[in-house]
Structures are given as C-alpha cells and as structure tokens.
Amino acid sequence: MAQSAQLNASILKKVAMALSGIFLITFLALHVTLNFISVISENVFNEVSHFMGYNPLIQYVMQPVLAFGVILHFVMGFVLTAQNSAARPISYARYNGAANASWSSRNMIISGLVILAFLGLHFYDFWFPELSYKYVAGEAPNATRYYEDLVHKFESPVRTGLYCISFILLGFHLWHGFASSLQSMGMHNKYSRFLSKVGYGFAVVVPAAFVIIALFHHFNN
Amino acid sequence: MKLTLKIWRQKNAQDKGGIVEYPIDGIEPDMSFLEMLDVLNEQLINKGEEPVAFDHDCREGICGMCSLFINGEAHGPDRGVTTCQLHMRMFKDGDTIFIEPFRAKAFPVIKDLVVDRSSFDRIQHAGGFISVNTSGNTIDANTIPVNKDDADKSFDAAACIGCGACVATCKNSSAMLFVSAKVSQYALLPQGKVEATDRVLNMVHQMDLEGFGNCTNTGACEVECPKGISLENIARMNREYLAASLKG
Numbered sequence: 001m002a003q004s005a006q007l008n009a010s011i012l013k014k015v016a017m018a019l020s021g022i023f024l025i026t027f028l029a030l031h032v033t034l035n036f037i038s039v040i041s042e043n044v045f046n047e048v049s050h051f052m053g054y055n056p057l058i059q060y061v062m063q064p065v066l067a068f069g070v071i072l073h074f075v076m077g078f079v080l081t082a083q084n085s086a087a088r089p090i091s092y093a094r095y096n097g098a099a100n101a102s103w104s105s106r107n108m109i110i111s112g113l114v115i116l117a118f119l120g121l122h123f124y125d126f127w128f129p130e131l132s133y134k135y136v137a138g139e140a141p142n143a144t145r146y147y148e149d150l151v152h153k154f155e156s157p158v159r160t161g162l163y164c165i166s167f168i169l170l171g172f173h174l175w176h177g178f179a180s181s182l183q184s185m186g187m188h189n190k191y192s193r194f195l196s197k198v199g200y201g202f203a204v205v206v207p208a209a210f211v212i213i214a215l216f217h218h219f220n221n
Numbered sequence: 222m223k224l225t226l227k228i229w230r231q232k233n234a235q236d237k238g239g240i241v242e243y244p245i246d247g248i249e250p251d252m253s254f255l256e257m258l259d260v261l262n263e264q265l266i267n268k269g270e271e272p273v274a275f276d277h278d279c280r281e282g283i284c285g286m287c288s289l290f291i292n293g294e295a296h297g298p299d300r301g302v303t304t305c306q307l308h309m310r311m312f313k314d315g316d317t318i319f320i321e322p323f324r325a326k327a328f329p330v331i332k333d334l335v336v337d338r339s340s341f342d343r344i345q346h347a348g349g350f351i352s353v354n355t356s357g358n359t360i361d362a363n364t365i366p367v368n369k370d371d372a373d374k375s376f377d378a379a380a381c382i383g384c385g386a387c388v389a390t391c392k393n394s395s396a397m398l399f400v401s402a403k404v405s406q407y408a409l410l411p412q413g414k415v416e417a418t419d420r421v422l423n424m425v426h427q428m429d430l431e432g433f434g435n436c437t438n439t440g441a442c443e444v445e446c447p448k449g450i451s452l453e454n455i456a457r458m459n460r461e462y463l464a465a466s467l468k469g
Contacts, residue, residue, distance in 0.1 A: 010435045011425055011462045080435045084393035087326050087434030093227070093240055094319040096293030097392060100444035106392055108437065180438040186463060188456030 013076055018184035020073040021177050025202070027066060028174075032209045039216050042147045049146035053130065074116060081109045104176040111173035118166035125153050154217035163214045167207040174203035222248040222309060225317040226261065228273055231330050238330065240319075250310035254297060255280060255287060257309055258320075274333040280305040282447065285382030288389070289334055290321040295386035295445045303384060303447045323389035327396070327431040340431040341383050341399060347427035348420035349403040351412050365411050375409035378402040380448040387442035387450070393434030398442040400428050401458035402450045408461055418468050421461040 006012070034052065038045040052058055097106050104111065129149070133139050154160050178199025182192065223246045231238030245264070248257050255277050262272035278286035287304040291297035297307045312318060322330050327340040353359055367375075381402035388396050404421050407413025413420070436455060443452045 006426065006429075009425060009462070009466075010429050010433075011459055012466065014435060014437075015459070015463065080437070084395075084434035084437070087394035087432055088324050089326055090324055092290060092293065092321055092324055093229075094293040094321070095392075097441070099294050099298070100390060100441040101392070101439035105437065105439040176438070183438045183452065183456050184436075184459060186456050186460030188453045 013080060014184040016072060017076045017080065018181035020069045020076070021181040022185075023069045024073060025174070025178060025181075027069070028170075028206055029202075032206050032213075035213050036209055038147060038150055039213055045150075046144055046146045050141070050143040053134075053146075054141060070119070074112070077109065077112050102176065104172040105180070108173060108176060111169045114166055114169040115173060118162070118170075121159075121162060121166075125159070151217050151221045154214055155221065157218065160214050160218040164211050167210040167214070170210070171203050171207035174206065175200060178202055222246075222250060222312070222314045224248060224257075224312065224315070227317060227319045228334070229321045229330075230273070230333055231322075233332055234329055248309050250308070252309045253280070253305055254289070254291070254307040254309065255305050274331075274335045276335050277305060282306045283382065285384035288323045288336060288338075288385060290319075290323055290389055292319050295323065295390040296384075296447055300444070301447055301449060303382075303386075306447070323385050325385075325388050325394035325433065327394070327433050328385060328388060336385075338383070338385050340433075341385065341396070343431065344396070344400055344424050344427045345383075345403060348416070348423040349407075351407060351416060353412075362412065367410060371409045374453075375406050378405040378409070378450065378454050381406075381446075381450050382448060384447060386445050386447060388433065390441045390445040391434065391436075392439060392441065393437055395436040395442070396428050396431070396433040397436035397455050397458070398446065398450055398452070400424050401454035404458045404461060405454040408457065417461065418465040421458060421465050425458075425462055 034045075034048055037048055126149075154163075179192075179196040182195055182199075187195075223244075226243040226245055227240050228243060229238060230241045243261060243265075245257070245261055248260065252260070255275070258273060258275055265272045276286050276288050278284040280287070282303045282305060285303070287296075289296065289304045291304070291307070296302060296304045297311065299307050299311050320334065322328075322334045322336045323338075325336075328336040328338055331337050379402075381399060383399060385399070387398035388394050391398075404424060407420060408417050438452070438455075440452060443450065
C-alpha cells in the first residue's frame with residue numbers, strides 16, 4: 001500500500017528550504033540594486049527609498065511575504081540541523097570532511113547563524129527606527145531623510161566591519177545555497193552546470209557590492 | 222611498513238566502546254587493507270586476545286559488505302574503491318591509521334567495526350522492486366524498447382552495491398544517494414514506471430522512519446561512493462517525489 005506524501009517528509013522540508021532560499025536570493029538582488037543607487041545618486045536613493053517605504057503593495061503585501069520567507073528559511077534550517085545531528089549520535093574520532101566537500105557546503109549553519117545575527121543588527125539599525133518613525137512617533141513622510149540616515153550608520157568602523165564580515169559569510173552561504181536549491185528542486189540537466197556558475201557569480205558579486213557600498217559610505221563621509 | 226592502528230573496539234551493541242591502539246609491523250605495501258587487518262587478528266589470536274570484528278565477504282569490490290571509516294573517510298583515502306580494494310601503498314611507513322565503524326543512528330554497531338545495515342534492506346522492501354506476473358505469460362524484457370540513454374543511466378544507478386559509504390561520509394548521515402539510486406534504476410525503465418508513484422513515496426517514507434539525516438547537497442557521498450553513483454539520481458528522486466506528492 002502506498003504511503004501518502006507527508007508534509008514533514010525529508011524531501012519536502014528540503015524543497016521548502018530551497019523555495020524560500022530562491023525567494024531570498026531574488027530579494028537580495030533587488031536589495032543590492034537599490035542600495036547601490038546610494039553610491040551613484042543621493043536624490044535618486046532618497047526617492048527610491050521613500051517609494052519602498054510608503055508603497056502599500058510593498059509595505060502590506062511584499063513585506064509580510066518576505067518576513068514569512070525569512071522565518072521559514074531559518075526555522076527549517078534549525079529543524080534540519082537538529083535532525084541531522086540526531087542522525088549521528090556518536091561522532092567519529094577522526095572525520096576528514098574537507099576531503100570530499102567544500103567548507104561552505106559543510107558549514108551552512110555557521111554562515112546562516114552569522115547572517116541571522118547580522119539581521120538583528122540590521123533591523124536595529126534600519127527597520128526598527130523606520131517603524132518607530134512611522135508608527136510610534138507618527139512623523140510626517142520626509143522623502144529626504146534616507147541617505148543621511150544611511151551615511152550616519154556607516155560612520156562607525158566597528159559597525160562597518162561587522163557588516164563587511166557578515167557579507168563575506170553571506171557569500172559563502174550563497175556559494176553553496178544557490179546550486180543546492182536547484183538540486184533540491186530536482187534540477188539536474190544540461191543547464192545545471194551553467195546555472196551553478198551563475199550561482200557562484202552571484203555569490204561573489206552581490207556580497208562584494210554590499211561590501212563596496214558599506215566601505216564607500218564609511219570612507220566617503 | 223610499521224604502523225600504529227587506532228581501532229574502535231566495542232564488545233557488543235550495549236557496550237560503550239572506545240579506541241584501542243595497536244602497533245603493527247611487517248605490513249607489505251601491496252597488501253589490501255583487509256589483509257592487513259587479517260595479519261593483526263592473527264597476532265591478536267596468537268596472544269590470546271579477542272580479534273577485531275569487521276565485515277567482509279567477496280573481497281573484490283562487488284558485494285558491498287566491507288565498510289570501515291579509515292582516517293576520516295569511508296573506505297579510506299582512495300577513490301572509487303571499497304575497503305577490500307584499498308591497498309596499504311596508500312599509506313606511509315610510520316603512519317597512524319584511525320579505523321572506525323560507519324557511524325549513523327540507522328547503522329547501530331553490533332561489535333567492533335561491524336554495523337547493522339538492515340535499514341537499507343527495509344528501504345528496499347518498501348519499494349525497491351517491480352511486480353511481475355510469473356504465470357508463464359511474462360513479456361520478455363528485451364522486447365520492450367528502451368531509450369539507450371535511459372538504459373545506461375538505469376544501469377549506472379543499479380551499480381549501487383548498498384555498502385553505506387554515502388551514509389557514513391555524509392555529515393548528516395543521509396541515505397539519499399542509496400535510496401535515489403534504487404528509485405532511479407526502476408524509474409528510468411518502462412517496467413518500473415507502473416509502480417513509480419508508490420515506490421518513491423514508500424521508500425522515502427521508510428528512509429525517514431529509519432532515522433537517516435537530511436541531504437544538504439554537499440556532494441560528499443558522490444565523491445566517496447565506490448561505484449560512482451551520481452548526484453543526478455538524488456535530483457531525479459526529488460522530482461519523482463514531488464510528482465508523486467501531487468498525485469497521491
């Protein structure tokens with residue numbers, strides 16, 4: 001007799017991880033593009049940020065979807081890690097993981113935890129003040145405040161350093177995560193090699209762009 | 222060659238076990254790893270000590286019976302070989318060699334280096350077969366046209382000997398490479414398509430019940446597999462499972 005598909009089946013958990021990962025990769029591409037505008041034009045950055053901050057579709061539809069994607073990705077990551085640890089109750093005395101797998105693929109939980117800690121700092125720096133400005137203080141919309149806020153945040157060398165370290169770990173996470181998400185979705189064909197290379201490129205270019213933005217504002221102001 | 226062996230000794234499944242050190246001398250580089258253990262056991266027996274228990278059968282890389290986690294790698298440092306095909310020339314004179322059983326909750330230790338891999342048998346029983354009417358009206362398989370590429374991929378998947386190196390080497394103790402090879406060898410052939418939905422659902426369900434970990438696509442299993450089973454099979458099983466989930 002056939003088993004019916006279980007929602008908690010290992011493969012479906014991996015698919016949930018992959019889908020949320022692909023969604024977050026898309027979000028990162030958008031985020032880095034918008035942030036890079038701050039390097040090019042203060043006025044355009046202010047305009048774009050104001051649009052993102054007050055557009056109802058983004059604020060009330062996309063933002064909750066994003067929050068769901070982030071929470072799902074982290075929760076599934078912790079669940080899978082706990083199950084994987086339980087699957088080997090006694091560790092090897094000697095385990096040469098580097099002999100057959102990359103550092104990034106073996107340490108997704110470490111890079112993921114760094115990204116989670118970074119998100120806490122990032123929310124403290126930008127999201128919580130934004131919520132406070134709009135919903136607690138009830139301040140009137142001001143389309144010229146975003147660039148100054150951004151520049152002010154990157155005055156601190158410690159904060160800039162923490163951001164850069166987090167972006168580097170994000171790169172390691174993406175290095176494995178991009179291709180891994182496609183494999184989890186069942187993709188393994190003539191395009192896979194090309195898409196893996198696209199993933200490696202994404203894992204270098206996007207975090208590097210974030211680092212450049214942080215360093216630009218730190219040294220430029 | 223003169224070596225220091227650090228071997229996991231465990232009297233039975235209930236015993237806590239631990240690493241015991243054995244110095245050994247006079248090992249020839251052309252000996253197989255199992256022959257080296259035979260020499261050690263002969264010495265232990267002559268001294269009146271309990272020999273080291275380890276799995277082996279065909280000793281020519283076919284049966285999948287020999288296991289062993291050697292210096293941190295399943296089947297040792299060589300590639301595309303089982304432990305019986307591993308030769309001592311892969312080591313240097315004076316080396317210290319760690320020898321441990323395959324570690325996984327689903328592969329409990331029976332004694333010393335011998336583990337119970339019957340979880341693989343139960344996964345096979347859950348769906349690793351095709352149902353054939355053997356009343357005398359069976360159609361000869363050779364009369365059914367099969368695409369050459371599919372036949373080759375199916376044969377490659379069927380090369381899996383179920384040794385468990387994929388589980389042993391995976392940092393998550395995942396059995397996805399083994400299960401996907403068994404799912405793929407049938408999914409690619411016309412005879413296997415009839416029961417494809419039930420097969421993948423049942424085998425994955427049994428795999429999860431046995432307590433194996435989740436695949437995180439590190440690719441370590443593919444590197445350590447003595448038969449070169451490809452990660453392509455895992456992607457295929459993921460597709461099969463998703464399609465079966467939508468149907469069932």
